[in-house]
Amino acid sequence: MARRGDTIELAVLGLLHEGPMHGYELRKRLNLMLGWGRVLSYGSLYPALKKMLRANLIREVSAAATPTSRRPRIVYEVTPAGNEEFQRLMSEVGPTAWEDDNFDIRFAFFSSTDMEIRLRVLEGRRSRLQERLARVQAELARTQAEVDRYAGELQRHGVESVEREVRWLSDLIRAERGDSEAPPTRSAGTAGVPTPSD
Amino acid sequence: MARRGDTIELAVLGLLHEGPMHGYELRKRLNLMLGWGRVLSYGSLYPALKKMLRANLIREVSAAATPTSRRPRIVYEVTPAGNEEFQRLMSEVGPTAWEDDNFDIRFAFFSSTDMEIRLRVLEGRRSRLQERLARVQAELARTQAEVDRYAGELQRHGVESVEREVRWLSDLIRAERGDSEAPPTRSAGTAGVPTPSD
DNA sequence: AATTTCATGTAATTCGTTACATGATTCC
């Protein structure tokens, strides 16, 4: 099952899916990807790579590909087993997949899965947010004038942020379903909608 | 110095600042406060309370206050030393204070500090977000059409979210400075602006 | 009478960070 800590594993597999890469570069790409607050440290990445290497999910690319010089870099690529694991993790849509980081990772690699899974992830995330929204709004209504000025302002802002994300998700779901004509968000006209005919 | 893990401590001190409470209730309030994703477990809270008890930041309220029955609850209150520590932590505005959770906690207890500190926290948070924004947007412009459809959509949504928060912070800063007339956000007319005359 | 919620706690584990340590390569 997808434990909490499979986040890095999934991310690495997803990135290597695009092509071979070495650790340092993986870290840079990763930090950009979930870059809002979190930065992955070497102390997390390299041990994770070693572990995946042992598990045969990735392998070192024979250095031959870099002819001129440049030795110290260790370039990794996904093994067939790694690709299987990647698909397995992507399609394993459970509670952990709705969580912020895990959702982001999955979303970023949506191109590597099919629409069915995309929809499940998007809809799962949406329901989860809507549940929370309902709960907090109920609480907000109950305690009404009672709450502190700033605490209340914070909660209001939180609610609005989540409402915004729900709308975003709804747009994406609509686009994904091919209700057509509607671009995912405000992007340029034709591009951006994944045509089911592919 | 404010280490990463002082988050719970600050939150507990802040909540008890409003009045005595027992662990279970503290947890509920806490989960509501930073309720978007995180839930604090007993395994974190109770040891933290014990630690604070030892450090003399909080003390048990003599059970006399609950006359009818109800024994098992252990109600805590802040000690003078705890209040000092609370003020110290609140005014200690460093990098850790701009982080998501720490910022939220501090914001929620803004009523218990003065405007000077509020402004420092708000402005600090804003600069931090703006820095990130600049960095990501630069990256976004550089890699332009190159990026994956979904990865790009995620980044765009991230940027917009942060931009929204920056606007929110700017509103709050303006209100805080008493540029007057401008309510903090969209709240009801007169209320909500902290009048400096208090 | 039984189930749920309230209420407190401990032990083991996990995820990940910080700090440390090292060395090659490229830019100035």
Next chain:
DNA sequence: GGAATCATGTAACGAATTACATGAAATT
């Protein structure tokens, strides 16, 4: 030739979670 960046790794540590364990009070 020196500084910055690239690049890889280890050890110690920290914060918080999960799982475990227990029991009282309230609700159905």
